[in-house]
Amino acid sequence: MSAPKKLDLPAVRALLEKAHGRDYWRSLEDLAETDAFQDLMHREFPRYASEWEDGEGRRNFIKLMGASLALAGLSACTRQPTEYINPYVRQPEELVPGRPLFFATAMPLGASSTGLLVESHEGRPTKIEGNPDHPSLGACDVYAQASVLGLYDPDRSQALAEEGEIRSWSAFLETIRQAVEAQKAKQGAGLRILTETVTSPTMADQIKGMLAAFPAARWHQWEPAMAHSAAAGARLALGQPVNTIYDLRGADVIVSLDADFLASGPGSLRYARQFASRRRVRDSQTGMNRLYVVEPMPTPTGTKADHRLPLRAADVEQFAWSLAAAVGADTGGRKGIPNAAFDKWIGAIARDLQRHRGASLVIAGEQQSPAVHALAHSMNALLGNVGKTVVYTESVEANPVDQVASIYDLVKDMDAGAVDLLLILGGNPVYDAPVELGFRDRLKKATLRVHLSLHEDETSELCHWHLPMTHYLETWSDCRAHDGTVTIMQPLIAPLYAGKSVHEVLTMLTEQPERPGYDIVKSYWSRQHTGADFEAWWRKVVHDGIMPDTALPAKTVALRQGWAASLPQPASRQGLEIIFRPDPAVFDGRFANNGWLQEFPRPITQITWDNAAFMSPATAHEKGVVTSDLVELEYRGYKMRAPVSIQPGHADGCVTVHLGYGRTRAGHVGTRIGFNAYGMRTSNALWQDFGLKATKVGSGYLLVSIQDYHALDTRRHIIEKAAIEEYRRNPNVIQESAEAPPRELTLYPGFPYDKYAWGMAIDLTACTGCGACVVACQAENNIAVVGKQEVHHGRHMHWLRVDSYYHGDIENPEIYNQPVPCMQCENAPCELVCPVQATNHSSEGLNDMIYNRCVGTRYCSNNCPYKVRRFNFFLYSDWNTPSLKLQRNPDVTVRSRGVMEKCTYCVQRINRAKIDAEKEDRKVRDGEIQTACQATCPAEAIIFGNINDPNSRVARMKAEKTNYGLLADLNTRPRTTYLAALRNPNPEIEA
């Protein structure tokens, strides 16, 4: 084959002009007709064929199914914790077999936590729901949704190990006691504790207590994906580390400086809901906030922007300088480096901000430089947003330290041989510590090394002792939300393995080493609780999942005068910019062994099972690479091979890499996939820096994405969209463009749906494409994981997918997200062609699928215009691994080989609600049934209900003028409909 034709931008644009008007382009490679793409295309006849034994993928797939032994027999017994825990709605003695109970707890992640209600079937936590009373407002992100699989992960470490030998806790206790005794003499000078970010008051109290006993001991913290520079920025501008909380309900104009505040970071769930609440256009109410986003890599927040500008991370800072200057904020007279890309915007945005004093908001991205944070603070201050849309509180962290310095000190001490006993409680520093510290080698200099973690990972490998940690669903603990609200975490199930919680390990260093976590947590709070009736209070707190009035109080801070003066001018800007970001699915690498997250199609890119070097079409063109080529990234002498992925809307001149891959000891699922970006990440450039070189070294890497074509062909009625102005001018603009044939236009009498008629409406204006619904659906419906190779073959099983479409210019297209569940068509094409009546219509309009009748002709899928049906080409479900059996939802069939499956609107939930209603002799109330996707959606974009009831939320949404059916012109009569995607562009800029 000839050398790959380069992606020729001018040519691409030319094609764009030609191809059915600039709307219609399918994917970059297709346009550029590169060989790489034609490779993909021209495979009518096999080049390398066999699927059934293709080493990698199938092996992965087997792996996913495998690794079961240790748990045999476990599936049988119900494992209630011994302590008394409080069910959310009913008391356990009321436990009715077949009726799930819900327990409140929370999932801590970084400096925040998500409040949860965990569904428990006969003592088995099976599904995560959000806790509406919690600051996270009852929504969940993908991490929380997938965490239940993490609990049952067969690869979790299942026993203590000393140098790989299985040991008992008492053996460890002996060792540790000796070590601690030895420290007593020297005030604990050789004792070091390394933790991740700690928000747990109890844990903080334990550590502080210990530091009191050992004054010379040290407590270090390191978490790779924290907002390290936010604290620095706060110190810079406000003179102290603060926690910044936003209130988007009051924000009419929002400027995001590379902040993905809708989909990641503390509070994002709450922000997403508040943001959506200001964009909900209902016929009378057409008010809409306006969002400007500048960012290098498209994020879910970017897709919601009314104006999005791709900028290199460093240029975001320059943009911030210029904007601040234009707004008139205190920049010490400094301006950003002039930049044609954004200069024409600055004025307009500044005016827009000034028009909305006190009702505007500037948000700095967690990963952005301290300067950007400082500028955001000063702009918000100037615009009078503080106290309105911005609230400052004390830090949520128990001990906010500069973590970079913290781990640096630890390494220094280890190097100096000053560390006798090192306790690593959680985290995986060997894998994720800044590379230039050489943590791996220096760690070996600590005399006794103990590592507590869920998996036996890279760090455990280098420690004398590995202690299995309890999963948060097995643990008594506490944690804080982004606003400081405390949740008492209660275990849903007794530890599956010989695990212990952080608290239980810490207490081993004290005089009462055997205290159960329950006592530790409870006694701490009994000391904090001032009032009498502690027991009652405790029960209520545990029951509710939040501790009242523990949200941190707002504090007033003043902007330091002349803060800007101290800042150095930007350093050299030579070469490409490298940008590190946490992976949207495996985060900082801790979720690498979670099959659901690995197979979770990343928002926008739709890539699964890999990370990649994302770059803009122009940059790729310049480097002469195309998607799935291999490039060698060279940065500060560190080298790394990575597959290229060309990302429309990515900023030119920079490369985004996601952390969390290239694990060497993650487990059967996550080991040795992707490349380890930590290998290039240094402590003084944690998130972005210049000086990257990228050279092509190969091609044909199997980079698997769930969506190959992102074209938005506006002649197909896929996504209806309009600017809010058009809509105000003509509310019928949507319905005029989407054509649905009238109901009378048929010879058939049609079937009546007189009792219930279930339907769904999805608000494309609200949807951020975060994908939580996809994982929620997977958890609720026992959807199998198929592995990279099978995804490559187009056999992923997600019942619900979030399509992403690009519209317009490839450098900076508008990006649309569209969740696509089954449309439950009233005239279902799939039913008509099934030869065995395996799929047919229920009296309530559901398009039912009868697995045990299906013979697997796949005709229904062929005839489904929405392609929402999924087929078990092999036996995908794991029928063997006991721990995975525990996770399954008992109300949903586990599918076998050779049958079709599809979204059922969570029919099991519908039926449960109907049974309850019948028992109480009433109709099902609106909102009583929430589908899994709806329940978890942070933006409340998905609404399900009975469309026969004109007052139901769904009926009212369907009555909206923005409501349209996907491909409605086929007269399939979809029960799932969409509300058009509306944007609120700034006329000054549009012009």
Add this chain to the structure above:
Amino acid sequence: MADERPLIDEELQPEPVIAPGYTFGTVTDQIASVVLTRRTPVFWMACFSAGFALLLLLLWSVALLFAKGVGIWGIKIPVGWGFAITNFVWWIGIGHAGTLISAILLLLNQQWRNSINRFAEAMTLFAVACAGMFPLLHMGRPWLFYWMFPYPNTMGVQPQFRSPLVWDVFAVSTYATVSFLFWFVGLMPDLATLRDRATNRWARGVYGMLAMGWRNSVRHWHHYETASLLLAGLATPLVLSVHTVVSFDFTIAIVPGWHSTFFPPYFVAGAIYSGFAMVLVLAIPLRAVYGLEGLITEKHLDNSAKVMLATGLIVGYSYMLETFTAWYSGNVYESAALWNRMTGPYAGAYWFLITCNVVAPQFLWFKRVRGKPILLFLASLVVLVGMWLERFVIIVTSLAQDYLPSSWRIFTPTRWDWATYLGTIGLFLFLFFLFIRLLPMISIFEVRTLLPQAKIEEEGQA
């Protein structure tokens, strides 16, 4: 189909269809000897063992298929049908020539059919057998195939009679049954001949059993003639219906590129097209090897070639019409589907099939080409390849890129797709050469009627 009748009718000319010099005896002996001889020609050995080898390949891949699931093929979402259904349609199509020749040409009183109808019918049976396997094999749970048939069962569920797949079940099984009956009825007198001529008592016993005591009585012949006319009358609409029904698999679906009303005639024409191609591919070597040039004459080849030309033109016309309607309808999905077919990932396959099915047959206009068996043989092979590609393109390209671009995906066959396909070719050869060896490949009694001696001289009456 009306279109090709005139072409055949113009063949009603006095010129004898078989070479002069044959008598009732020599005709009988020459055809029967192929079966009754002890010596087996090397050609037969070669073809038979080739077929057998491929048959083993088929068994292997089917075993694997049942053990692991249809995932061993290249099919995926959205391309739920790949080689399996392509092969099904292709084989069924080939299966059309036999019945067409024996039924329609009988009704049209085309005497030249008499020396090719027998093996054409056999070919039909075996082709249908190959075709029939695929709907079964391609199911996710093939062990439940019987759920496709209506039968009283405890589940209280019956087939879904609106589904074209169920129509297929009825159409194909009916076609198979009727073709077999027709073929067997045609065999009875010849079986009697073999019975009477066999020297080996085993052979005599078996053939006798099969002949069921046929004794060439005028009373037998009397009913027999009526029966074959009636069967021909029934088989004619049947043969036209079968591929119509097969085309419903696609036209009933709403997939752009499938959903069009002119598929039935288009498919039937294509079927006869490929059917006659297969007849020629088989007949040309056979007559050479067994020295049957006198019975299967240039005239037979010429006529078959003309039928191919005619149906080939219809097929070509259908391609044009397909494209035209896609453009004329102004339907964005239809036009996009056709556009993708011609320029998209499968453009290569599409243009290759156009070359095979539309360009290649044009050479059949020339008598010089029709007169050269070797050229005809090659042309027929090309047509067979083309017709397979046609089905592949229709099925796969339409599915690969339908309504929502987000779900578009390209189909890539695996080695097991190919193994299964080649395997059925093996099965076909295996059965066909078994037939050549064990049964008269040419209808003896019908050839007798073609001899001049068979005429009753009028002066006999006095």
Add this chain to the structure above:
Amino acid sequence: MRVRSVRPPIYGVMAEFNNPTALVNAAREARARGYRRLDAYTPFPIEELAEVLHLPKSKLPLIVLIGGILGGLTGYLMQYYVTVIYFPINIGGRPLHSWPMYIVITFELTILFAAISAVLGLLGLCGLPMPYHPVFNVPRFARASRSRFFLCIQATDPLFDRKATEDFLESLEPREVAEVAH
């Protein structure tokens, strides 16, 4: 006609001819002589013989017609029963009795039943399968399926007389005349 109560000593007398014309003429002669219990054996169908021997029209078409009608009814009623009475269910919003979609199966079953009754009818009318028949006792009769034409006058014929009939057949210049033993 009257049927002989006693079983005749032989089945009949058979003459062998070289070509169809001779046979047809012979058969015509025999009819003229008043022989009725005649049968002719030919290696291929000869329409003239049916006329000459005044064979009644075949009942096969009627049988096939009945078979076909039966098949059609079966097809349609089965589908109607299943979709409307036995298991009425909403399939893709189509009416329960969607008759246009029943046509195919109705048609196919019509053909199937008709074809089967045609074949069974043929066998029935020809009295096949028939494991034994006297005519095969004539050694040369084997040629009836190759190249020779036979005329057989059965002993059950009222005019049959062993000697006279043989003489009569000899008078037709056959290749050979033979008695057909039971």
